[in-house]
Amino acid sequence: MNITIHINDQPMDIKTGSSLLDAVMAFGATPPFALLLNQNFVPASEHANTAVQENDRIEVISAIQGG
Amino acid sequence: MSAAKPLNIYGTELNSRLLVGSALYPSPQVMQDSIKASGAQIVTLSLSRQNPQANGGASFWEMIQSLGLHLLPNTAGCHSSKEAVNMAKMSRELFQTDWVKLELVGDDYNLQPDPIELVKTTEILLNDGFKVLPYCTDDLVIARHLIELGCKVIMPWGSPIGTGKGLLNPYALQAIRDRFPEVTLIVDSGIGKPSHAIQALEMGVDAILLNTAIAHAHQPVKMAQAFAKAIEAGRLAYEAGPMSERSTASPSTPTLDQPFWHQVNVG
Numbered sequence: 001m002n003i004t005i006h007i008n009d010q011p012m013d014i015k016t017g018s019s020l021l022d023a024v025m026a027f028g029a030t031p032p033f034a035l036l037l038n039q040n041f042v043p044a045s046e047h048a049n050t051a052v053q054e055n056d057r058i059e060v061i062s063a064i065q066g067g
Numbered sequence: 068m069s070a071a072k073p074l075n076i077y078g079t080e081l082n083s084r085l086l087v088g089s090a091l092y093p094s095p096q097v098m099q100d101s102i103k104a105s106g107a108q109i110v111t112l113s114l115s116r117q118n119p120q121a122n123g124g125a126s127f128w129e130m131i132q133s134l135g136l137h138l139l140p141n142t143a144g145c146h147s148s149k150e151a152v153n154m155a156k157m158s159r160e161l162f163q164t165d166w167v168k169l170e171l172v173g174d175d176y177n178l179q180p181d182p183i184e185l186v187k188t189t190e191i192l193l194n195d196g197f198k199v200l201p202y203c204t205d206d207l208v209i210a211r212h213l214i215e216l217g218c219k220v221i222m223p224w225g226s227p228i229g230t231g232k233g234l235l236n237p238y239a240l241q242a243i244r245d246r247f248p249e250v251t252l253i254v255d256s257g258i259g260k261p262s263h264a265i266q267a268l269e270m271g272v273d274a275i276l277l278n279t280a281i282a283h284a285h286q287p288v289k290m291a292q293a294f295a296k297a298i299e300a301g302r303l304a305y306e307a308g309p310m311s312e313r314s315t316a317s318p319s320t321p322t323l324d325q326p327f328w329h330q331v332n333v334g
Contacts, residue, residue, distance in 0.1 A: 008116045028119035032128065034157035039149070041156040059116060061157050063128040065098070066113025066141045067088030067228070067278030 003054040020058065021047040029060045036061065071302070074274050075251055077166070077198040077219050079137070081108045084268065085298050086139065086253065087291070088112075088278025095130055097287050102134060105281065105291035109137045111168060113144075114157055139200065141168040146181075148188040155192055167192060168222070168255075168276075169201045177227040182209045186216070193217045202255050205239035207246060214250050221247075222255035222276060225267065229279045231259025234266055244271045261290075261297030268301025269309060 002013040007027045014023050020035060020042060035042050036059040042050055052058070073080035086109040092098035102110055112131060117124060131138070140158035145151040148171070155167045171188060173181025180203050192199050193216055201213050205223040213221050223243060226232035234240060235257070244252055254267045255276040264275045275298060284290035 008118075029117055030119060030122060030125055032161055033117055034114070034161050036153060036157070039153070041153045043156075044160055061114045061161075062117040062124045063131065063161060064113050064115040064124055065088075065090035065092075065127060066111050066143055067090045 003052070005052055005054070005056045005058060007058045008060055014052070018052055019048050020050040020052055023052050023058060024060050027058075027060065030062070032062065034061045035059065072306075075219075076109070076137075076200075081137075083108045083295075083298075084274040084302055085264075085294055086111065086255075086274060086276040087281060088276070089127075089131060090278055091282035092287060093282075095127070098282075099130060099134065101281050101287040101291040102136070104288045104295070106295045107136065109139050110134065111139045111141050111276065111278070112162075113141050114154055114161070137166070138162045138164050139166050139168050140164065141202075142170045144172065145170060146172050146184075148184050148191065151184075151188050152191055152195075155197055156195075159197070165196055166198050166200060169199050171202075178229075179227065180204055180224075182206065185209070186212045189213055189218060190216050200253070205236050205243065207239065207242050210243045210247060210250075214247055218250070220251040220253060222253045224256045225254045225263065226257030228256040230257055231280060232257055233259055233263035237266070237270065240267070240272065241270050261293045264294055264297045265301035265304070268298055269304045271305055274298075 001016045003016050004011055004013055014026055038057055073082055074084050083106045085105055085107045087102055087105050087107040088111045089098055140162050142151040142154040145154055151171055158167060159165055169189060171181045171184045173179050185201055185203060189199050189201050199218055200220045200222055201218060202222050203209050210221050226235040251273050253274045253276050254272050258264055258275055258277045259280050267275060281287050281291045
């Protein structure tokens with residue numbers, strides 16, 4: 001059974017019970033990255049053991065130029 | 068001549084008094100060359116949503132790492148304390164630094180920092196172990212609040228980000244300098260030309276953070292060199308101690324015993 005989540009505003013269906021790490025790897029995220037789950041920072045040490053839920057919103061964040 | 072005093076960022080001593088941004092350059096190669104030419108030891112960078120189709124920004128990250136400089140992540144674009152705290156935590160994890168250039172936009176017209184959110188967020192981040200470099204206005208009282216919270220560095224604007232207008236209120240910056248001589252004072256934003264940087268350094272500002280002035284120059288690498296020289300000159304001038312201004316002329320050439328052919332009262 002699948003659930004629908006959003007990663008960087010894109011809807012995505014993934015298997016129930018997937019972890020945050022499973023979800024962003026399926027999205028195609030390239031390390032290094034940091035993650036927000038429903039606007040809350042999730043440390044890298046918790047990516048693999050945080051389960052995602054229906055309608056979760058994930059942000060995959062990485063380095064860009066800045067002033 | 069005594070050795071130049073280093074710039075102190077929360078106990079880290081640096082020879083260069085120029086901090087540079089990594090944005091807006093015409094190409095990645097020009098960015099790299101300009102940063103090297105500036106002699107800067109600190110480079111700022113930011114965070115954004117990753118686009119897997121663009122290799123997740125990995126090439127930029129590799130390029131920045133290859134420079135071997137101290138990284139100063141910013142919280143550009145944040146309007147709330149929650150956004151800025153999240154961004155700071157992500158930066159700390161990704162860049163392995165507890166330094167953060169705290170930016171909290173209070174108004175989109177001039178990107179003026181929100182002083183209330185800034186003070187509130189600074190306290191949260193300092194309590195969480197961050198070394199906060201707050202981007203603030205030149206308000207003396209806001210500077211006082213930030214310093215009393217524990218900031219060892221404050222970064223008032225010279226003028227709004229990207230305007231290149233230089234120091235709009237030198238009096239206010241001088242007041243901060245004079246009132247808080249122990250804090251590391253960095254003018255962040257608004258510097259457009261090397262002469263602006265010299266002016267700031269001459270008045271005792273410790274360092275300059277800039278980006279657009281180099282990145283948008285016709286020849287960024289050459290402008291980076293110009294800023295490096297200007298900042299060194301400004302600092303030397305500050306350490307040397309400029310002369311006092313006078314309202315009336317005073318001859319620089321000794322006049323005693325000169326053969327004054329136009330003296331009229333000779334008998």
